[in-house]
Each structure stands twice: as C-alpha cells, then as structure tokens.
Amino acid sequence: MLFSSLTFIYIFLPIVCSIYFLFRRDLQNYILLIASILFYAWGEPCYLAIMLLTILINYFGANYIDHTQKELHRKLILIITIFLNLSFLFYFKYFNFVLDNIHRLFKTNIEFIDVIMPIGISFYTFQALSYLIDVYRGDVKAQKDIYKLSLYICLFPQLIAGPIVKYHDIEKQLDTRNVRFEQVVYGFKRFIIGLAKKILIANTLGAVVDKIFNQPVEQLDILTTWLGAVAYSLQLFFDFSGYSDMAIGLGSVFGFKFLENFNYPYISKSITEFWHRWHISLSSWFKNYLYIPLGGNKVSQKRTYFNLLIVFLATGIWHGASWTFIVWGLWHGLFIIFEKATGFYKKEGNFCITVSKHLYTILIFIIGWVIFRSENINYAYTYIKTMFGLGNPAKVLYKLEYYIDNIEIIAFIIGIICSIPIFKKILNIKHKMILFLINIWLITLFIISTASITASTYNPFIYFRF
Numbered sequence: 001m002l003f004s005s006l007t008f009i010y011i012f013l014p015i016v017c018s019i020y021f022l023f024r025r026d027l028q029n030y031i032l033l034i035a036s037i038l039f040y041a042w043g044e045p046c047y048l049a050i051m052l053l054t055i056l057i058n059y060f061g062a063n064y065i066d067h068t069q070k071e072l073h074r075k076l077i078l079i080i081t082i083f084l085n086l087s088f089l090f091y092f093k094y095f096n097f098v099l100d101n102i103h104r105l106f107k108t109n110i111e112f113i114d115v116i117m118p119i120g121i122s123f124y125t126f127q128a129l130s131y132l133i134d135v136y137r138g139d140v141k142a143q144k145d146i147y148k149l150s151l152y153i154c155l156f157p158q159l160i161a162g163p164i165v166k167y168h169d170i171e172k173q174l175d176t177r178n179v180r181f182e183q184v185v186y187g188f189k190r191f192i193i194g195l196a197k198k199i200l201i202a203n204t205l206g207a208v209v210d211k212i213f214n215q216p217v218e219q220l221d222i223l224t225t226w227l228g229a230v231a232y233s234l235q236l237f238f239d240f241s242g243y244s245d246m247a248i249g250l251g252s253v254f255g256f257k258f259l260e261n262f263n264y265p266y267i268s269k270s271i272t273e274f275w276h277r278w279h280i281s282l283s284s285w286f287k288n289y290l291y292i293p294l295g296g297n298k299v300s301q302k303r304t305y306f307n308l309l310i311v312f313l314a315t316g317i318w319h320g321a322s323w324t325f326i327v328w329g330l331w332h333g334l335f336i337i338f339e340k341a342t343g344f345y346k347k348e349g350n351f352c353i354t355v356s357k358h359l360y361t362i363l364i365f366i367i368g369w370v371i372f373r374s375e376n377i378n379y380a381y382t383y384i385k386t387m388f389g390l391g392n393p394a395k396v397l398y399k400l401e402y403y404i405d406n407i408e409i410i411a412f413i414i415g416i417i418c419s420i421p422i423f424k425k426i427l428n429i430k431h432k433m434i435l436f437l438i439n440i441w442l443i444t445l446f447i448i449s450t451a452s453i454t455a456s457t458y459n460p461f462i463y464f465r466f
Helices: 006-022 025-043 045-067 071-106 121-137 146-154 167-175 181-213 222-253 271-277 280-291 301-319 323-342 351-373 377-387 406-418 432-455
Strands: none
Touching (some): 006 025, 006 432, 025 045, 025 146, 045 071, 045 146, 121 146, 121 280, 181 222, 181 406, 181 432, 222 377, 271 280, 271 323, 271 351, 301 323, 323 351
C-alpha cells in the first residue's frame, strides 16, 4: 500500500486514526503495530514473515548482548545477528545481481530463481542494525517488550521509504507520547505537502523523464538530454522528499517526532554540503555505523580517503543491485575526497565564487543522477556525452516540444522554485489571515492531488527498487 493511493488516504488512514484516538493510551502501541502489519501485508503478505523474522532475530540477539558479561560472547552474537540481517538483504536484493555477473564473467549458463525484493527491506534492515549496534555499544538498553521493538522496526509511516529512524531517537517515544492537537494538525498539513510534491510535481515530471530515457540515446539531442537530466533531478527530489514529508507528518499525527530527511540539497555549494542535506538519515547512518568505526578522519589522510570511498561505495550498493548505482556512489565519493583534500567545501569567497561553487555542485549531482537513472553504464556514458555535444545522434526523431507539454512546463518551473527555501517556514506562520489562506491553499492542494490520483494510472514508486 502506498501513501499516494486512494485506499490509503480515504480508507486505511481514517480508520487507523479513528481507532487510535478512541482507545486508551496503553493500547495505542498495539493498534499502531497491528495497523503497520496490515499495511505491509496489504501488498506483499508473503514477505511479512521475513520482516517478522528480522524482528525476532534482533530481539533475542540484542537481549543476549545486553545480558551477558563476556565480551567474546557479545561480539560473537553481534556478528552472527548482523550476518543474519545482511543475509536476508543480500539474498533478496543482490542475489540475482551477483549470479548474473558471475554468469557474464565465466560465460556460464546457470539457471537460477528470479528473486523478488520485498518492499522496504533496505530501510527496516538498517533500522534493526542501528538498534543492535546501539545496544552493543551501550548507548541504549535492549528493549524487553517485543511489541515495542516490533513497532519500532515496522511502524508504517516510515516502513517502506524511510526516513531511517534510529532507535535512540524514538526510544522514549515508544514508551510514552503526548499527542497534542497542534501536532496532529501539523502532521496532516505536512502530509498534504508531501502528497502534492509526489503527485503534482514528481509524477508529472516523471512522465517527461520516462519519455526521454526510454528513447535510444542516438535519437536525442543536447537540449533533450539536458531536459531529461534536470527533470529527473527534480522528480527524484520531490518523489523522495515528498514521501519523507508524508512519513514525518504521519509520525507527528501519532505522537512521534522523526528527524528531517532533506534540507534543500539543491542549494548546496559543494558535494560535501549536498550530503549533509540529501537523505540525511542514510548519511548519518553510514557516518555513525560505518565511517566512524572504520576510523573516520582520526586516521592518516590516505586512510581517511579510503574510508570515504568505502562509505560511498556502500551508499551506492545500498540503493540497488546495479553497476549504475555503484558508479554513482563512487562518483560522489571521489568528489567528496577531492573537496576534503583541497579544502574546497570550507572555502568562502565573493559572490562570483559562491555562484561558481553552486554551479559546480549542480553539474556534479545532475551528471550523477543521469548515471543513477540509466539502465546501464553504456547508456549513461553515451547520454552524458550527448549532453556536452560529444555524441553522434544518428537521427533525432522528436523535437523538444514532443517531450514536455504546458502542464509539465508549469510543474518544471514550480519544481525549481520549490527546491529552494522560499516557503521553508510556511507551516509555522501564526498570523490569522495568512494562516487562513494557507489552510485554503492546503485543502486545494489535497483536492487536486487526490483528483489527479483518480484521473491517472501513472503513480510510480521510485524507491521500490531501493
């Protein structure tokens, strides 16, 4: 079930909210847990067992680590539990990719089962791992109540598309939450904004992106390739940040405070800054549970650069089983290393230098998104060459006007405007008249968004593959 489906908006969510607020506080966690299990099982009941098994493994593993005094036993259980978590992730997400590459490398013809990836497995696996590692480090106590741990791992607002919530951030909220009316109102407003970003901007631009990237590169010209690259940059941002907004909003409705996952990444003046603003929950996860354990920047310069490369290689792999994701991760990692080696991200300057740094950053992440979106490395390479006039178009079949209509142009312009923090504090305005106008605007957005869902069958879920 997707947040942007009519079933969720008009049936599931109203029923869950009604039951949640009608029952006593001591029963609310159980209501959310049942709702979360039903939410996940709605689309993929056969994979529910994998998530429940993940919960059991981490529950018993963390409690054993917390109870035993022998460090050797603690480390052994930690390693075994991490291995089991990653085994599920590897099998369902990377098994086909690895076997396919072995087949290509050794020119074998082995038939294997086509494994389908359970939705959200990357997100809930990383949440489980953060809990387990925090218990081992002594940052938190193991959760004795299996129902509370289950709720943490499979809480439906952030289950399928994040943000990746660390256990220590909501540990106390699992025990007690004071839901105020203002929180609920804010949550629904935040949900509407996320829904509009997903439906009205991301989906609209997604149609443009699909038309362009589904064409052979040889039939695209410079302007069309740039349109596709920029449109995809906007589509991906509004799709993923829209889902994060909806998740944060839903969390607020039920009394949870999730940390922000995006902070206007496209205004960055370096790739280092970009990763402080983009998918913040994933960046902080890799920093806390991979980069720092590897030594972070407390080691030699060469080792620091190696650690950064490992982190961004892992970031690429996390996003999917494809060489394009791996290259995309390394692409960002190399520029992070360049900026750290030169001190680029720290340098301040006049207006011209600031603009130049901003343009440099935009260029790097747009090229990166082309790699990210492409079906294979050859397509990405040829596409990027064409963007810079180095390709050899065989025959351009369609002009630019074929790929984008007036509605899509409007969505494109609105997307650019809304990717900068003009309306950042709009939900915190207290002036009565302005607040009234904002509420009318939000209601209008909600009506248009749900009408668009009804009228269109095009509602892609980009992060399904991650």
